[in-house]
Amino acid sequence: MQRAGVRGGAPQEKEGWHGWDAYAPFYDWENAQTLGRRDVAFWQGLATRLGGPALELGCGTGRVSIPVARTGVPLVGVDRSADMLARAARRRRRASLAGGLSLIRGDIRHLPVRRGAFRLVMAPYGVLQSLVRERDLAETLEAVARVLQRGGVFGLDLVSDVPAWQEYTGRVPLRGTFRRGVKLTLIESVRQDRRRRLTRFDQDYIEHRGARRIHHRFSLTFRTLSIRQMTTRLERAGFRVEAVLGDYAGGPWHPEADAWLVLARRV
Ligand SMILES: C[S@@+](CC[C@H](N)C(=O)[O-])C[C@H]1O[C@@H](n2cnc3c(N)ncnc32)[C@H](O)[C@@H]1O
Structure with missing residues (x-):
């Protein structure tokens, strides 16, 4: 590459x-x-x-x-x-x-x-x-x-539809099997900055491996004209x-x- x-x-x-x-x-x-x-x-x-x-x-x-x-x-x-x-x-x-x-x-x-x-x-x-x-x-x-x-x-x-998303904190829009023996839960928060046309998604993907939980936290920002x-x-x-x-x-x-x-x- x-x-x-x-x-x-x-x-x-x-x-x-x-x-x-x-x-x-x-x-x-x-x-x-x-x-x-x-x-x-x-x-x-x-x-x-x-x-x-x-x-x-x-x-x-x-x-x-x-x-x-x-x-x-x-x-x-x-x-x-x-x-x-x-x-x-x-x-x-x-x-x-x-x-x-x-x-x-x-x-x-x-x-x-x-x-x-x-x-x-x-x-x-x-x-x-x-x-x-x-x-x-x-x-x-x-x-x-x-x-x-x-x-x-x-x-x-x-x-x-990104600018029309409701704001919320800590919802679970997705959960399921990620791969064998690993379940995944997404916890998501959404914020809108309407003046700047920005939408921010704060995401926390939680991997469940038996009793262990591994968090993957990140944010994505989008601007929609x-x-x-x-x-x-x-x-x-x-x-x-x-x-x-x-x-x-x-x-x-x-x-x-x-x-x-x-x-x-x-x-
Ligand atoms: C919504 S994904 C789309 C991926 C793919 N085109 C698809 O349809 O599945 C957006 C992609 O744009 C890339 N990206 C965001 N900003 C970028 C930039 N300034 N320069 C290059 N890549 C960028 C991200 O890394 C990501 O892979």
């Missing part, structure tokens, strides 16, 4: 990339019970229609990258979390991939790839919501415009918005849509 574009130094408060290393062991377990694979065919379809080379921002554990690379489209996945990427690399070893999959450790605000290298850039499952300040988003859109070919497509997906705010920023960054969709079957967007998908062309 390559490593590029990750700046050193002490982490600042409330960076959107914080928390993902600690979340990595539990990410696939949780998502198997929530989003599952319902968005995967959409990204595979987009990639096969447009062809590669394609880039996935925040590829994580390879939940989307592996099935996209299986279609034969060459793909590069960038993620800042070494622990998420280690899981993607393990999946890659087990998979038979028709296209190639390169994994790069890097920050999506400073994409460590060549100008104009891609025909498609994908940002599935709310990756852009991990950009918690206006300048983080601006830097990322600028970086995407740089690495896309003219006429190339940027596809992004926002998790729309309205669809209009996002399309305005895309246009400002040199994209033409071509479609705003409300589900993974390609249906139109509406305010209660459960998926917010934007397809924008680099002009």
Whole structure:
């Protein structure tokens, strides 16, 4: 795995990339019970229609990258979390991939790839919501415009319901068997900062191994813009918005849509 574009130094408060290393062991377990694979065919379809080379921002554990690379489209996945990427690399070893999959450790605000290298850039499952300040988003859109070919497509997906989550403290949204002999309980608290459009999830995953309990505590912060705010920023960054969709079957967007998908062309 390559490593590029990750700046050193002490982490600042409330960076959107914080928390993902600690979340990595539990990410696939949780998502198997929530989003599952319902968005995967959409990204595979987009990639096969447009062809590669394609880039996935925040590829994580390879939940989307592996099935996209299986279609034969060459793909590069960038993620800042070494622990998420280690899981993607393990999946890659087990998979038979028709296209190639390169994994790069890097920050999506400073994409460590060549100008104009891609025909498609994908940002599935709310990756852009991990950009918690206006300048983080601006830097990322600028970086995407740089690495896309003219006429190339940027596809992004926002998790729309995050700002509507009720605030609570110490709820148990998930519990179950993690692996043989290990049970898992998630204890979660949610805080909303509506002025800054930030939602913070404080998570405590408790592993139960017989009488032992091991706590894994971390926080994830997300910033959710309205669809209009996002399309305005895309246009400002040199994209033409071509479609705003409300589900993974390609249906139109509406305010209660459960998926917010934007397809924008680099002009
Ligand atoms: C919601 S997960 C999505 C993972 C994968 N795309 C999927 O659909 O399952 C968000 C991912 O973005 C990564 N991430 C967050 N901020 C980042 C940044 N500034 N640069 C690179 N990766 C980042 C996290 O490490 C995490 O793996």
